[in-house]
Amino acid sequence: AQSVTQPDIHITVSEGASLELRCNYSYGATPYLFWYVQSPGQGLQLLLKYFSGDTLVQGIKGFEAEFKRSQSSFNLRKPSVHWSDAAEYFCASTGTASKLTFGTGTRLQVTL
Amino acid sequence: DAGVTQSPTHLIKTRGQQVTLRCSPKSGHDTVSWYQQALGQGPQFIFQYYEEEERQRGNFPDRFSGHQFPNYSSELNVNALLLGDSALYLCASSLWGAETQYFGPGTRLLVL
Secondary structure (H helix, E strand, O other): OOEEEOOOOEEEEEOOOOEEEOOEEEOOOOOEEEEEEEOOOOOOEEEEEEOOOOOEEEOHHHOEEEEEHHHOEEEEEEOOOOHHHOEEEEEEEEOOOOOOEEOOOEEEEEEO | OOOOEEEOOEEEEOOOOOEEEEEEOOOOOOEEEEEEEOOOOOOEEEEEEEOOEEEEEOOOOOOEEEEEOOOOOEEEEEOOOOHHHOEEEEEEEEOOOOOOOEEOOOEEEEEO
16 A cells, blocks of 8 residues: 655754755555645645656745655755745655545744 | 635534535546545545546545536535544545646534
8 A cells, every 4th residue: 555654743944944854655666746735724735746757856936856766755855945935744645546645744844 | 717616614513413515626627536634634535536426435434425516516425423523624626537636725624
């Protein structure tokens, strides 16, 4: 069965600092991978996705993620965090079936 | 271009009651998926509808049922509500066979 692990429940970074959120997946083949962001009380907004090809994918709001097959990872990065990036971030995967399997999320706090 | 919409935004019910949540997909999309997000957790897949039929189902009891209408909108019904059904219910739409899903703002259900 597919699973997605986000090891960090809560991360705090200073505004302007770099960010990396970790995500590990478990799946027999190469899954489709996604990062979503959720602001308090809101739905999920798609940041970026990886299906195949270039392992470094660019998303909205200056985010990028790198797929590493050898590590079964799909970590999200941003070079310089803004206060408005404070939110909950979810990594998700889907295989041949199109249902999404989500991690438990990482809450990002940004200090000024 | 309207995104995914859901109604109502909030709902309070008591144990044993029944509830119906509604979702209108993004323009041009024909597939609707429903997810349950308990507090502090990632979303869990409930089921997916396409061509007015349930195509996939997650690990949820039969108390959870759904429907899709000819205009692709969808309803989620939950019977015999339990306290544990309190959650944010998210609707996501997509094109059939496509892997990318777009989420609505959710309906927050509180069961007392």
